[in-house]
Amino acid sequence: MKDKFLMIAGPCAVESEEQLMEIAEFLKSKDIKYLRGGSFKHRSSPDDFQGLGKKGLEILEKAKEKFGMKIVSEVLNVRTIDSFENVDIIQIGARNSQNFPLIREVGRMGKQILYKRGFGNTVDEWLKGVEYIKKEGNEDIIMCARGIRTFEMETRNTADIDVIPIVKKKSGLKMIFDPSHSAGRKDLVVPLCKAAIAAGCDGLIVEVHNNPDRALSDSNQQLNFEEFNKLLEEIQPYLDVRGLEI
Numbered sequence: 045m046k047d048k049f050l051m052i053a054g055p056c057a058v059e060s061e062e063q064l065m066e067i068a069e070f071l072k073s074k075d076i077k078y079l080r081g082g083s084f085k086h087r088s089s090p091d092d093f094q095g096l097g098k099k100g101l102e103i104l105e106k107a108k109e110k111f112g113m114k115i116v117s118e119v120l121n122v123r124t125i126d127s128f129e130n131v132d133i134i135q136i137g138a139r140n141s142q143n144f145p146l147i148r149e150v151g152r153m154g155k156q157i158l159y160k161r162g163f164g165n166t167v168d169e170w171l172k173g174v175e176y177i178k179k180e181g182n183e184d185i186i187m188c189a190r191g192i193r194t195f196e197m198e199t200r201n202t203a204d205i206d207v208i209p210i211v212k213k214k215s216g217l218k219m220i221f222d223p224s225h226s227a228g229r230k231d232l233v234v235p236l237c238k239a240a241i242a243a244g245c246d247g248l249i250v251e252v253h254n255n256p257d258r259a260l261s262d263s264n265q266q267l268n269f270e271e272f273n274k275l276l277e278e279i280q281p282y283l284d285v286r287g288l289e290i
Contacts, residue, residue, distance in 0.1 A: 049288040050186070050220055050247025052116050052133075052158075053272065054080035055254075056262040057093060058100035066254045068107040070269050074276060075290065078133070079107055080116040080249060084124060085261060086139045093260040098127050105130050116158060116249075122149050131155070138162050138190060138225075142169065144176050151180030158186045158249070160222070163193040167207055171215060187211055187219045188249060189240075191226030200228020200265070203236055208243040220247035224265040230256070233267060234278050241282040250275065 053071050058064050058081040068079050083100030085093060096103070104115045114132035119125060122145065128134055133156045140146055141162030150157060157177060161170045170187075177185055189208060191201025203226040212219045221240035223233045237248055253259050253266040267275065276290070283289060 046287050046289040049241075049283055049290050050078065050218070051076055051290045052078040052080050052220070052247065052249040053252045054116075055082075055259065056224075056251050056266060057082040057085055057095055057260055058103050059093075059096070059260050061103045061106065063254060064103050064107055065110070067252060068111050068113060070254070070272075071252065072111040072113060074272070077113055078116055079104070079111075079113045080135075080251075082261075083117050084120045086118075086120060086137060087261070098124075101127050101131065108132075119146070119150060122146055125149055125153065128153070128155075133158050133186070135188075136160060136173075141165055141173055144173070147173060147176045148180055151177040151182045154182060156184045156186065157182065158188055158220075160188045160190050161192070161204065161207070163191065163201060165192075167210060167214070171211070174215060174217070185217050186247075187215060187217050188222055189219065189226075189245075190222035199226070199232065201226050203227070203239070205236075205239050205243050208240060208245050212244060212246075218246040219244070220249055221245045222249045224249075224251040224262070228262075228265050230265055230267055230271060233265070233271075234275050237275060237279050238282050241279060241286065241288075 085095035116133040118135035118137045135158040138160045194202040223236035251266040256266040
């Protein structure tokens, strides 16, 4: 029996019930078991779409119930933690990677945590954040590399694939990779996924939208359904080599 490869997919943001249900139905048909979607959004500009808030979480919960999928969403601050009771994997995003009061509170929830590397964090700083979670009695942590900020302008961030084997060895934790935020460009998602799998990652978190051109956030990095099908097809040989299945 093959080992399981963690595939998390879904839109950058929950925009409406109709949008999320269409995406969830498609992903379910591909046997994807984890649905991601941002309800509270960290945006660089205050004028950009900030997410639907608690309404977005309610829509995610409806998709969870209807399609039998687990849901993944990012918490931004301690004031909204109580709204995440039905979220299966709680994400600590890059901008909050050293927000230790928030990290501690999330650690106390006893839920699985997806902990992203901050775009300016060293590996040591990232691993120190893990210790804050563990001190709250929670060791159910998934590390997520998502690119770091460098001087390069061709991509949104620079893919830090080299940290995959480093952090897996140092932490002993599962490590997944986010090609969508690393590249900021959908044309690089497939090759980055291949590279991450070859480097030993245990999973991927990929942004998928039913109509990326009309997405309210990060439209350039979200795959449409056809592109996600291509991704699954092209990474399968890499999974086979490692004895993995989605």
